[in-house]
Amino acid sequence: MGTGALNRRSAMIATAGLLLSCSGFARAHEIVPERGLRFGLTPVFLTSDLELLGRLQAYLQRTMGVPVSLITRRTYQEITALLVSRQLDAAWICGYPFVAHRRDLQLVAVPLWRGKPLYQSYLIVDRDRPAEGLMDLRGDIHAFSDPDSNSGFLVTRAALAEHGLRPDTFFGRTFYTYGHRNVIRAVASGLAASGSVDGYVYDVVAELEPSLTVSTRILHASEPLGFPPIAAPRVPVDAGRLTALTDALLRMGEDPEGRAALRMLRLDGFAAEDVSLFDGIAAKAALVAASG
Amino acid sequence: MRLDPRTWPIAAKVPLAVAVLMMLVGIVLSERVLARLNETQEMHVRDLAQSYLDILSTGITESVLREDTWEVFDAITRAQDLSKGLRATEAIVTNAKGHVIAASNPRQHPVGSLVEVPNGGSPGMQPFRFEAGADVANATRVLAYPGRVVGVIHAAFDTSHLAVERREVLTALIVTNGILTLILAAAGWLLVTRMMAPIRVLSRHLGAAMEGYATPVPEATIARSGDEFRHLFGSYNALVKSMHEREDLARKLFDEQRLGSLGRLASALAHEINNPLGGLFNAMATLKTHGQYAAVRNNALGLLERGLVGIRDVVRTTLAMHRQETSGRSISAKDIADLRLLIVAEARRKSVTVAIRNSVDQDIPLPSTQIRQALLNLLLNAVAAAPPGSEVKLEAARHGDVLVLVVTDRGDGIPATGIDVLTGEDSSPPLRTGGGLGLWTTRRIVDELHGRIEVSQPSQGGTVIRIAVPIEKPIEELPHVA
Incomplete structure (x- = not known):
């Protein structure tokens, strides 16, 4: 993903975006021996983004006092499978798989963005395109982020289902970019006429890499939905380690190293939230499931 | 160009x-x-x-x-x-x-x-x-x-x-080649100009030689030239020198010829004078011995007078012939008639008769001395070539603006080298060809007068030499012509 000349800033954005929006297509990246805490990450960690990984790992190890392994896999599905089968102590996943595997998982913490544990899904199109809503995009080449992504797939899929439509018949052609930043690139370059993208990633990219988003515009923003959470198996692999992890995440904003990592992610901190935060996503998943 | x-x-x-x-x-x-x-x-x-x-x-x-x-x-x-x-x-x-x-x-x-x-x-x-x-x-x-x-x-x-x-690359090639071409063309021009300089010097000198007097290439110029041209200039200078020598020699020969023919004339003159001298001495002796007889005296005095008149005529003609005249003097009928006196002694010696047919009845504005000299040379040669008893003819006539003089003899014919000398085919100095000095002098005189010489040899034998000289009209005569 990304370009060879990608700088640390954009690498961070990609990291953040993928971390929080359940997109996959990662390269395996294991930093410490497989002892102690195993923490799963779905995003694409670029080789140049070792600084963020290093900070996160160092913070967790120091605060928890145990070795921490950061586990990445190519797709979100792989991480979800590892998590559900209890091969991971915890993982940063998306709201969609969280509600999909609700019975097997428990909520650890939810990131706070702009003070709230919420984000939106954006429908983006070319800046000069005169479309007014989703219904004007019929026949488009449409870019999705990931089939397991809430903001990059489920939201648009559910919106079509409300009209009794399916993406493969409504759009002329669809493809997955396996990254929200890639959705922005696809729309900006003209490869896709429209795309479904994580609103948090889009806004951060617009802030740090305006040249990428300048040729696109937000056609439609969804209602606020639960931010991609940190989840753990319902039966913890090691209850003590999970408690220590929860504590470390919730106190991240109080530690300088934790604040540095949060700053890089453009997040305010982590909060303990009720599972009902994800009811909106669950409703969309149910609608889609019902529409077949 | x-x-x-x-x-x-x-x-x-x-x-x-x-x-x-x-x-x-x-x-x-x-x-x-x-x-x-x-x-x-x-x-x-x-x-x-x-x-x-x-x-x-x-x-x-x-x-x-x-x-x-x-x-x-x-x-x-x-x-x-x-x-x-x-x-x-x-x-x-x-x-x-x-x-x-x-x-x-x-x-x-x-x-x-x-x-x-x-x-x-x-x-x-x-x-x-x-x-x-x-x-x-x-x-x-x-x-x-x-x-x-x-x-x-x-x-x-x-x-x-x-x-x-x-x-x-193309531009660089064009510019480089263009500059190189210009430089080499300029170098070529300079080189050729330098190389051609001696040729131009030679050409200038040859041109001058054609128009007038040839001058040798100055030593300083020769010293500046390369070996090849030094040699060429040396040859040219040698040529100029030999030309000058030839011209000097020709002038000298011309003068000597005049003197030579004078010598022959002097001999003839002495003969002419000597012939009557015996009779004159006889008459004087008769007078001394028998002077008292009127008939004898008168007879002797008559003899003396006739003899002296004859001598006086010969002397007068010779004087007239060799007087230093200006070229402006016109030729007259008498000048042509006088030639008989000059040639008669030689003719008599060879038993040849000289017939002069002169139809020129008025003065012609041509230098008499040179024309008579030329005719005398031709007549002397004709008499020398004519067999005893034959006749040498001189015809003089004016055809419009041309004076035509024809000398005819019945000899064995003039040799080819003589013809070449007369007609200008052979322009080498007389000594080299060994030809007659008289013929060469005649040609030179006729050339100076812008005339023409034709030589013919009739089938019955002998030689006919025809000289045609254009008559330049004196300026004062122009009104009459007009």
Whole structure:
């Protein structure tokens, strides 16, 4: 993903975006021996983004006092499978798989963005395109982020289902970019006429890499939905380690190293939230499931 | 400058030839250099294009098989970033049917649109098109997996920098060759001008020699010249010197001839005077002895008078002949008649009669001394050649503005060398040919008077020499003519 000349800033954005929006297509990246805490990450960690990984790992190890392994896999599905089968102590996943595997998982913490544990899904199109809503995009080449992504797939899929439509018949052609930043690139370059993208990633990219988003515009923003959470198996692999992890995440904003990592992610901190935060996503998943 | 190149000066022809040759060399060299440059550029672009296509095709074959639009697009973007030096301007990846999976410029080639599959597109075939000087090169790669065509990569590369390089090389070649041509042409001109300088000196001297008096090449000029021209100048100067010597000799000979003929005349004169002297002495003796007799005295005195008159006539003619006259004196009938007196003694000695038929009845404005000299020479030769008892004729007549003098004898005929000397065929000095000095002098006189000499030898024998001299009318006579 990304370009060879990608700088640390954009690498961070990609990291953040993928971390929080359940997109996959990662390269395996294991930093410490497989002892102690195993923490799963779905995003694409670029080789140049070792600084963020290093900070996160160092913070967790120091605060928890145990070795921490950061586990990445190519797709979100792989991480979800590892998590559900209890091969991971915890993982940063998306709201969609969280509600999909609700019975097997428990909520650890939810990131706070702009003070709230919420984000939106954006429908983006070319800046000069005169479309007014989703219904004007019929026949488009449409870019999705990931089939397991809430903001990059489920939201648009559910919106079509409300009209009794399916993406493969409504759009002329669809493809997955396996990254929200890639959705922005696809729309900006003209490869896709429209795309479904994580609103948090889009806004951060617009802030740090305006040249990428300048040729696109937000056609439609969804209602606020639960931010991609940190989840753990319902039966913890090691209850003590999970408690220590929860504590470390919730106190991240109080530690300088934790604040540095949060700053890089453009997040305010982590909060303990009720599972009902994800009811909106669950409703969309149910609608889609019902529409077949 | 005239159009015919043969008439151009060598100082222009050589630099021009140098320039033309240099231009030819320049064109051939430039062509070779550009051809080589084209080959190098094409090879360079081809290699880069292959490596670009290698990079791209390695990464995307499976994605093409899956028709994974984003993966292919991302690979294209990555390959273009990795191959910046190649300046890939466009890459289009299609499936086996030619439908676009992804292109570097999706707006121009949207996903799913149809792109022409190159002719004979088959696995392993790698068409490459590059035209020297063009701004774009195209390459195509057929993707096979495994052994089956799964897609095609069309790539275009910006080669405008190569076109610029080619133009720069061409400009540099033209400028360099142009400057070299100019320098060599100028050098050629300088060299030829320097080399031709002695030739010009010689040409100037020869021109002067043609128009008048030949002068030798100055020693200083000779010293400045190279060996070859020093030799040439030496030869020329020797020629000029010999010419001057010849002219001096000819002048001397002319004078000596005059003196020579004078000697012969003096001898004849002495003879003329000596002949009556005996009679005169006899008459004087008769007077001394028988002077008292009136009849004898009168008879003796008559003899004396006739004898003295004869001597006086001879002396007078000789004086008139050799008096230093101005050339302005006209020739008269008497001048021609007097020739008989000058030739008669020689004629009598050879028993030849001299007949003079003179139809000139008034003065003719031609120098009498020179004409009489010429005629005397011819008459003396005619008398010498004529057999005893024959007749030598002199005819003088005026035909309009030409004085015609004809000397005829019945001798054995004048030798060919004599004819050449008279008619000017042989212009060498008299001593070299050994011919008669008299003939040569006559020719010289007639030449000076702008006349013409014709020699004919009638079938009955003898020689006829005809002199025609144009009569220049004195200025004071012009009104009468008008």
